[in-house]
Amino acid sequence: MSFDVAAVRAQFPSLAAGTAYFDGPGGSQTPQVVASAIHDTLVSSIANRGLVTRAERNADEVVHAMRAAMADLLGADPRGIVFGRSMTQLTFDVGRALAKTWSPGDEVVVSRLDHDANVRPWVIVAENAGATVRWIDFDPESTELRVEHVAEQLSERTRLVAVTGASNLIGTRPDLAAIAERVHGVGALLYVDGVHLAAHAGIDIAALGADFFVCSPYKFFGPHCGVLAASPDLLETLHPDKLLPATDDVPERFELGTLPYELMAGTTAVVDFIADLGRIAGVDSAGGGDRRERILASMRAAEEYEDALRRRIESALADFETVTLHSRARHRTPTLLLTFADRSVQDAYRFLAELDINAPADSFYAYEPARRLGLPDEGGLRIGLAPYNDDSDVDRLLDGLTKFTS
Template identity: 80%
Template sequence: MSFDVAAVRAEFPALAAGAAHFDGPGGSQTPRVVARAIHDTLVSPIANRGTVTRAERSAEAIVGGSRAALADLLGADPGGIVFGRSMTQLTFDIARTLADSWSAGDEVVVSRLDHDANVRPWVIWAEKAGATVRWIDFDPESTELTPQHVADQLSDRTRLVAVTGASNLIGTRPDLAAIAEQVHGTGALLYVDGVHLAAHAGIDIAALGVDFFACSPYKFFGPHFGVLAASPALLETLQPDKLLPSTDAVPERFELGTLPYELLAGATAVVDFIAGLGGELAGDRRERILASMAAVDEHEDRLRQRIEAGLAELESVTLHSRARHRTPTLLLTFADRSAGDAYRFLAELDVNAPAGTFYAYEPARRLGLADGGLRVGLAPYNDDSDVDRLLDGLAKFVG
């Protein structure tokens, strides 16, 4: 399958500024088709959703279209797509709602591999409910989180397990299907932070057996808001806090206030854009998304291997991303200089690779990296010239 990176790059106006962007894990650049969809929505007739006026019908169509698009992206039911301000906000909301059914003796399981957005909401609400918090470890040498790590923390009192689909710090991808089988064997629910994973892999939450999957479109070329996917039947069993006159229908009962129609239109545009990344493909949108993401994976993995080969020649650089199955996200530290120094040095060369822990508080501590490291994250618009600039810059920095 072809992947025309030059054609992809041409769709991103920000790249004309000349920087090599390895900062995608914190938020990708945006293609012009997404910006156009946002603009066109803002300047078109729009109103609260309804069926009477043209403006009302436009809003209704945008919301329905975005639910359908994101369902195609994630392998979900459109009736189970919930929109929110951010993945963090949605996770806090679901944690608060589920905690209504927890009590002393119940157990909530979180992971030391996760971004804090999939840790602290569960810890806070478990403690409020009097439930016990148990921790899934990972191996700091291999950076693997295995199904056995999860099994070690499960019991017949487990109510929920929260785990990442891929670490935003080091890229590790746990075996979600195997973990889901274990979790469901205890009768518990599985909540997955898919923010980092969704930017690099085709997602099928039904095949994975995930109960909740949360992500953020701005990590895969879209606008800034959050998305939660779950089965409508599961959502029907939950009663979130909401305003009295607001609808009790699913998924709307989980959405607070008027939705950002322009951002939802941008999300639909980005799903269609992703479906075309593999070129002219046959099939419906879902099939084209999966084929395109397979092409993206092949492209990014080739560039990752180039970077790792170049890093191997730099003796003072340590690569902390070592899991066998991972995203093209590399965390680096340096023998005698700080990652922050590397970040600033590369920035002077117009190579954007930030340093820090990136809210991955627990994995950074487990790796003994209180200040984190330099994170090099690939995106589909990266090319070989970007990699050349990165490796040349790092060689100068350590040399």
């Protein structure tokens, strides 16, 4: 496959400074079209949503455009798209609403592979409701979370299972469709943290079997915010706390206060950018069809390109005797976690930063998986790839790691 990464890189103003960015899992760089959409919305005629003045209608159009765009990105119903401050905030809000329906003896299942944003909110609301928390383990050697690991924790009292679509720490991608089948088989709901997955794969919520799917646009070139997708019918059954005059309509009942219209416009812009990414990169199969079709074609092309860079890095790392690679699952994102036998990962982080290479070291809020893997308190060095990384970035990274370990 031909992927014109130079054309892709030209869309990102920050890349002109020469930094090699391997920190996308914590937040990607942003293309000019997204920044322009945010700017243009802020300086346009805008007000609280309504249908009387032009300013009110502008705000209303921004909201509807965002819902339609995210529905196309995720394969969802626009009426089930909820906008929030972050994935963490949305999970706490939905968790508190769901917990109103739980009783002592009910069970909530969380995973030791997950970012804490898909663990701690459920632990807190379950404990407040008197529900029992059960834990899905994963294999620390293979770093696989298998369907059997989930099935072991299910019962007729299971009300919800929370699991990641892809680990932000080590990239592992569990088989969500197979997990969903087991979860739904006991009558429970599946809540999927798709923050890391949505940056690296085309998403089809129905095919994945997710009842709730949450993601963060700033992980895939957009502004800092969160988005939740669910069936409108499911959302109708939940009653979050809200102000008395606030609408009870879905999805608005979950969105507190005046919405940040500029961030919503930026979210729409990034979905349009992703839909256009394949064309920008010169991928023949990514130029036609509606927005949804172009999104999926672009994501397939980006995934193939990123995976080739990942394999190149992994092949080179095999020759580093003092490096341990903790990302080992068969199906995973282009995200590599390293530790060193005789050196601190924090020292590696700072050493690379001096070379203008951004590859941070931490546990990245993946508290449970870091403990399960036996990582030191300082965590691991994480190398995350994005479609704007190129071979020269990889050359610099490998050269920097060679110097650091010499």
